Amino acid sequence: MQQRVSWNSKLGLILAAAGNAVGLGNILRFPSKAALYGGGAFMVPYFVALVLMGLPLMIIEWVIGRYAGRHGHGSMTGILGLFFNHASWARVLGSIGVAIPLLICMYYIYIESWTLGFAFLSLFGKMPTPVINSDAHEAVKPYVNFFKEYTKPSIMAYFFLVLTLLINWFILQKGIRRGIEITAKIGMPAIIVFGVFLGIICISANNWKGFEGLKFIYNLNFSGITNPVVWVEAAGQIFFTLSLGMGAIAVYASYVNPKEDVIKAGIWTALINEFVEVVIGASIAIPAAFAMFSSVVIPELAQEGTFRLGFMTMPAVFMSFPLGWLISFIWFMLLFLAALTSSLALIQPLIALFEDEMKWGHTKSVSVSMIFVIIGAHFSAFIPNFIDELDFWAGCFMLLLFGLLEIIIFIWIFGMNNFYKELTQNTKIILPKAFFYVVAVVSPFFIFSILYFWVVKDFKNIVFTEEPTKIVARLFILLFLVFLSIIAVKSRKIIMRDIRYTKVMKK
Numbered sequence: 140m141q142q143r144v145s146w147n148s149k150l151g152l153i154l155a156a157a158g159n160a161v162g163l164g165n166i167l168r169f170p171s172k173a174a175l176y177g178g179g180a181f182m183v184p185y186f187v188a189l190v191l192m193g194l195p196l197m198i199i200e201w202v203i204g205r206y207a208g209r210h211g212h213g214s215m216t217g218i219l220g221l222f223f224n225h226a227s228w229a230r231v232l233g234s235i236g237v238a239i240p241l242l243i244c245m246y247y248i249y250i251e252s253w254t255l256g257f258a259f260l261s262l263f264g265k266m267p268t269p270v271i272n273s274d275a276h277e278a279v280k281p282y283v284n285f286f287k288e289y290t291k292p293s294i295m296a297y298f299f300l301v302l303t304l305l306i307n308w309f310i311l312q313k314g315i316r317r318g319i320e321i322t323a324k325i326g327m328p329a330i331i332v333f334g335v336f337l338g339i340i341c342i343s344a345n346n347w348k349g350f351e352g353l354k355f356i357y358n359l360n361f362s363g364i365t366n367p368v369v370w371v372e373a374a375g376q377i378f379f380t381l382s383l384g385m386g387a388i389a390v391y392a393s394y395v396n397p398k399e400d401v402i403k404a405g406i407w408t409a410l411i412n413e414f415v416e417v418v419i420g421a422s423i424a425i426p427a428a429f430a431m432f433s434s435v436v437i438p439e440l441a442q443e444g445t446f447r448l449g450f451m452t453m454p455a456v457f458m459s460f461p462l463g464w465l466i467s468f469i470w471f472m473l474l475f476l477a478a479l480t481s482s483l484a485l486i487q488p489l490i491a492l493f494e495d496e497m498k499w500g501h502t503k504s505v506s507v508s509m510i511f512v513i514i515g516a517h518f519s520a521f522i523p524n525f526i527d528e529l530d531f532w533a534g535c536f537m538l539l540l541f542g543l544l545e546i547i548i549f550i551w552i553f554g555m556n557n558f559y560k561e562l563t564q565n566t567k568i569i570l571p572k573a574f575f576y577v578v579a580v581v582s583p584f585f586i587f588s589i590l591y592f593w594v595v596k597d598f599k600n601i602v603f604t605e606e607p608t609k610i611v612a613r614l615f616i617l618l619f620l621v622f623l624s625i626i627a628v629k630s631r632k633i634i635m636r637d638i639r640y641t642k643v644m645k646k
């Protein structure tokens with residue numbers, strides 16, 4: 140069997156994994172959710188979900204990824220196959236874990252292209268002139284109109300979409316070491332420096348009025364713990380921000396060398412991600428909004444969604460600062476770098492599927508994967524509602540379902556003893572077995588409750604629709620799943636032939 144590509148260095152591996160997890164979720168989605176659900180009231184379920192579900196699942200994905208990589212598999216299709224003797228049903232089920240990241244990527248990359256576009260527009264002084272007005276709605280209005288014009292999409296938006304697609308293609312073509320790893324080595328430190336810089340500016344803004352925003356987030360209180368919706372959202376955020384529940388971490392973990400201490404790597408990934416979320420992410424958008432507007436409007440602004448805060452409110456705030464164009468540029472560059480290191484990670488599962496299962500060469504695997512991303516990105520740009528449909532089905536629903544499946548298969552079916560043996564290899568960090576028994580029961584219960592409340596609360600409203608654009612989006616998702624299932628079954632023959640061949644050789 141041929142030697143699997145691996146990361147160049149320990150630092151590179153951790154930065155790449157951190158780049159995978161750190162994304163728009165940390166800097167945009169997190170503050171919106173925190174503001175929407177009462178700041179400190181949101182943070183209690185958030186930290187509970189982090190410890191009970193996020194950290195354990197992060198470690199599980201690293202352990203499983205290393206194990207699978209040793210056997211030549213990186214995509215969930217191959218990984219689930221590996222656990223069930225490459226039975227077709229297992230490979231088809233695993234395809235969901237390749238579909239989710241790709242489907243997310245199809246709209247994520249379009250949003251990523253806005254950040255690049257807005258960074259350039261800031262740099263060249265093409266953002267609207269700020270209106271100084273303490274009424275948030277008036278102050279933000281020019282930026283709302285600007286955003287609407289831009290995302291129509293304008294020619295400019297299309298140009299930056301193409302550019303973003305080409306940048307991703309170029310880096311992925313360079314491969315794991317010279318592409319993804321180098322990008323993370325440059326991108327992650329830049330993200331941290333830009334983030335800390337903006338955090339200081341926002342907290343100190345308007346005579347430290349921004350500090351009120353930070354206090355709002357950290358005013359920890361238990362008023363949210365009886366509200367299931369807060370739990371649902373907090374747990375959902377943990378999944379999203381740590382890139383869990385879709386095999387995206389496992390793919391990166393499959394490229395470690397077999398002796399790597401994956402517990403350490405997993406803990407580092409989560410630590411860096413949480414630093415960029417609860418320290419940097421908490422210090423920018425909400426404090427900036429507090430500094431500029433009355434605190435009453437903050438939840439209202441958050442209500443209008445993730446895009447509102449990042450692409451309309453924030454430029455309105457930053458452009459009114461001295462050297463506003465520069466601060467706005469840094470803000471969008473921060474978002475772009477965070478998004479870029481994540482979009483690479485969203486595409487790699489499909490590349491791994493083609494390389495490991497179909498045994499295609501690197502260039503062919505990358506090209507075919509990019510063609511899918513390009514088609515999906517065009518749908519996102521030109522079909523209304525496409526982004527929201529994909530975000531709901533792939534970015535929320537399938538993600539939780541697959542996370543549940545991962546725990547059941549990797550701990551229950553693989554067996555606690557096997558799992559624990561694999562876990563404790565090559566590590567100095569000893570996690571007690573009892574901890575994983577708790578995880579094996581608590582995490583599925585947790586995820587199950589989340590799904591349950593979703594289904595009860597708004598599943599009906601979401602599922603029934605006559606909106607043609609939504610139906611197009613769902614058909615698209617379905618077709619993509621069918622395509623991946625066909626690949627999963629077809630490639631099974633290649634894998635089985637390889638296994639027989641290896642057996643003969645061993646004799």
Ligand code: TRP
Nearest residue numbers: 160162163164380382387481484
């Ligand atoms: N964690 C990313 C963020 O915070 C988003 C994300 C979710 C992701 N799932 C992923 C990124 C899988 C890469 C791979 O924005």
Ligand code: TRP
Nearest residue numbers: 140141640641642643644645646
């Ligand atoms: N099959 C032989 C054994 O197990 C070893 C062997 C011969 C082998 N040729 C090989 C193993 C080529 C791997 C590759 O003793």
